[in-house]
Amino acid sequence: MRKVQISVIGGSSCDRATKERAEAVGRLLAEAGATLVCGGYGGVMEAACRGAKSAGGQTVGILIGYDHAEANPWCDVVIPTGMGLARNALVVASGQAVIAIDGRYGTLSEIALALNLNRPVVSLNSWGFGDENREVLPPPLKPRNFPEGRLHYASSPEEAVELALRLAREA
Numbered sequence: 001m002r003k004v005q006i007s008v009i010g011g012s013s014c015d016r017a018t019k020e021r022a023e024a025v026g027r028l029l030a031e032a033g034a035t036l037v038c039g040g041y042g043g044v045m046e047a048a049c050r051g052a053k054s055a056g057g058q059t060v061g062i063l064i065g066y067d068h069a070e071a072n073p074w075c076d077v078v079i080p081t082g083m084g085l086a087r088n089a090l091v092v093a094s095g096q097a098v099i100a101i102d103g104r105y106g107t108l109s110e111i112a113l114a115l116n117l118n119r120p121v122v123s124l125n126s127w128g129f130g131d132e133n134r135e136v137l138p139p140p141l142k143p144r145n146f147p148e149g150r151l152h153y154a155s156s157p158e159e160a161v162e163l164a165l166r167l168a169r170e171a
Contacts, residue, residue: 003058004034004168006161007095007119009110010044010103010126018044018102021124023051024157025099030057032165037062037094039087040071040078044101049074062090089113096168099160100126115150120167122152124160 006029010022026048029036036052038045040061049059053074061075064087071078081087088106092098092114098121100111107126114121152167154160 004032004165005037005060005095006034006164006168007037007092007098007110007114008044008048008101009038009091009098009107010048010101011107012039012041012043012045014043014047014102018125019047021157022047022101023054025101025124025161026051026053026057026059027055028157028161029165030055032161034165034168035060037091039063039091040075042072044103046072046074048101060094062087062094085109089117092119093117095119096171097122097164099124099154099164101160102126111151118150120150120152120164120171122154122160122164122167124154124157 022044026036030052035058037060040063049072052059059075060077061071063080064084066080066082068078088110092110098114098119100107101124103126111121152163154163
C-alpha cells in the first residue's frame with residue numbers, strides 16, 4: 001500500500017516562528033506515516049523536511065533547476081526538473097493534499113495550481129486566508145471564489161496536518 005503524499009509549500013526564506021510551524025508540520029506528517037513533497041530549497045521547505053527527518057519520515061524535493069546539490073540536506077529524493085517555476089505544478093500535483101505555510105507569490109501560484117488540479121489546500125498563516133493581520137489579497141481572491149470544499153484554514157500545525165491527511169484520504 002502506498003503512503004499518503006502531502007505537499008508542503010511556502011517561502012524559500014521565512015522567520016523563526018514560520019520555520020517552527022513548518023518543522024512541526026513535517027514532523028507530524030512523518031509521525032503519521034505520510035511522505036512529504038516540497039520544492040526542495042530553504043525556508044519553509046527546509047524546515048518541513050528537517051522536521052520530517054527528525055521523526056524518520058521520507059521527503060521529496062522537486063527542484064527548479066538541474067543541480068541535485070541545490071536541494072536542502074533533508075531531502076531524501078531529489079528531482080531536478082530544469083523547468084523553472086513550472087515545477088510548481090509538479091510539487092502540488094504530487095500531493096494528495098497541500099499545506100501552505102506563509103509564502104509569497106510562488107506560494108500563491110502553487111495554491112492556484114492546486115485548486116485548479118482539485119487538490120485540497122490547507123492554509124496555515126498563508127496568504128491571509130483566515131488571518132486578519134495580513135493585507136495581501138485583492139477583493140477578487142476572496143475565499144468564496146475558490147472551489148467549494150477545497151480551501152481550508154488551520155490555526156496550528158496539528159490542525160493543518162490532521163485536516164490535510166483527512167482530506168487526502170477522502171479524495
